[in-house]
Amino acid sequence: MRRFRIGSEIYEDGAPDLQAALANAYDRRERPLCLCREPGCPMYVARIGDLHLIKRMPLSGGGHDPSCDSYVSPYELSGLGMLLGNAIQLDPQSGLAALKLDFSLSKTGSRAAAVPAGQSSASVSGDPRRMSLRGLLHYLWHEAELTVWTSRWAGKRHWWNVRWHLLEAAGQMTVMGGSLADILFVPEPFRAENKEAIEHRRNAVLAPALPPKSGPRKLLVLAGEVKEIVPGRSGQKLVIRHLPGFPFIIDDALHRRLQARFERELSLWEADSSSHLIVIATFGLNPAGLAIVEEIALMVVSENWIPYETVQEKRLVDALARLREKSVKGLRYDLQPDQPIANALLQNRKEPFALFVVPAGADEAFEASLHDMIANRPEMGAWIWQVGDGEMPALP
Numbered sequence: 001m002r003r004f005r006i007g008s009e010i011y012e013d014g015a016p017d018l019q020a021a022l023a024n025a026y027d028r029r030e031r032p033l034c035l036c037r038e039p040g041c042p043m044y045v046a047r048i049g050d051l052h053l054i055k056r057m058p059l060s061g062g063g064h065d066p067s068c069d070s071y072v073s074p075y076e077l078s079g080l081g082m083l084l085g086n087a088i089q090l091d092p093q094s095g096l097a098a099l100k101l102d103f104s105l106s107k108t109g110s111r112a113a114a115v116p117a118g119q120s121s122a123s124v125s126g127d128p129r130r131m132s133l134r135g136l137l138h139y140l141w142h143e144a145e146l147t148v149w150t151s152r153w154a155g156k157r158h159w160w161n162v163r164w165h166l167l168e169a170a171g172q173m174t175v176m177g178g179s180l181a182d183i184l185f186v187p188e189p190f191r192a193e194n195k196e197a198i199e200h201r202r203n204a205v206l207a208p209a210l211p212p213k214s215g216p217r218k219l220l221v222l223a224g225e226v227k228e229i230v231p232g233r234s235g236q237k238l239v240i241r242h243l244p245g246f247p248f249i250i251d252d253a254l255h256r257r258l259q260a261r262f263e264r265e266l267s268l269w270e271a272d273s274s275s276h277l278i279v280i281a282t283f284g285l286n287p288a289g290l291a292i293v294e295e296i297a298l299m300v301v302s303e304n305w306i307p308y309e310t311v312q313e314k315r316l317v318d319a320l321a322r323l324r325e326k327s328v329k330g331l332r333y334d335l336q337p338d339q340p341i342a343n344a345l346l347q348n349r350k351e352p353f354a355l356f357v358v359p360a361g362a363d364e365a366f367e368a369s370l371h372d373m374i375a376n377r378p379e380m381g382a383w384i385w386q387v388g389d390g391e392m393p394a395l396p
Helices: 018-028 133-143 159-170 192-209 252-261 263-271 311-321 364-375
Strands: 003-006 009-012 041-048 051-056 088-090 097-099 173-175 220-231 236-240 248-250 276-285 291-301 327-329 344-346 353-358 381-386
Touching (some): 018 051, 041 159, 133 159, 133 173, 133 220, 248 252, 311 344, 311 353, 353 364
Parallel strands (some): 097 173
Antiparallel strands (some): 220 276, 236 248, 327 344, 344 353
């Protein structure tokens, strides 16, 4: 059981007086220490309603003991390792993660900027000094701990829970000196009886995206679940769940690039009715108040909101969902598909395991990179599914 030092006192996870201590620490902006290792790992306190939670500081997971729930396996096993110290820089004073993005959060003029031939605003960055839109979505999902799963949580993760964790994670990130949470729009669960209050709160959040009388237009970042993308009178309408009557407009050229760049994600979503399609997009409002998408990326997630990229990864995610131990899904961020990652991790055991899915037809460079990745982590076991050799082997 985890233990925390708050002020001069030590509390066990689940202690009856822990909530009162966390409430006091929250009000004082005091950082509890997780005592899985001495002298302790700094944490922060988050509040959801009347409940206070202890959360891991950004990029601090490797400092915890492997047996601790806050432990995160080496970032080099995923696409996150490439971005650390480059596109993602931890501020030691504030404990916040400063992000450098390869997409714009403002626009000049009244229309989306044209994209040169051969390029796509739905693309993934190859520059580790800047984070792409998809990379940002993966980082939010990781820091919100939505990549973590155990079967004990079955049926307990809903959109309100996903939304809260995303906004809480964004509050620990900065972009151009400001909080990412200030520009991140995550729709709240819609209830018809609360329609007017919900729309009032939405309008307040979206107000900064209204076009000014002069100067560049400010863009916001949408993170939501796709309901459908349907033709409109001009362009396409992106319909987001929990946002009835408020479509996002995608021009035809961007829609064609979206279909080409994320053909795999769209086909996986269409093939599995229990999966969700997550969108991240930059957008602004036109003078009429319509939301106009500037850049966009997609990610498909399972029924439990765990991301996956292929049919084989979905089988692995489904198998891990049945385990009663914690699993963590690895994410690609801005790495290309021909580079290996640990597709998942089993951490809370004496010998942690990295789980690798090797696609059929993987070349020698892929295999060599995989061999080096495993060799550099002798403290971890390796489970490998060579897809070209047949069925998924038993989990370790």
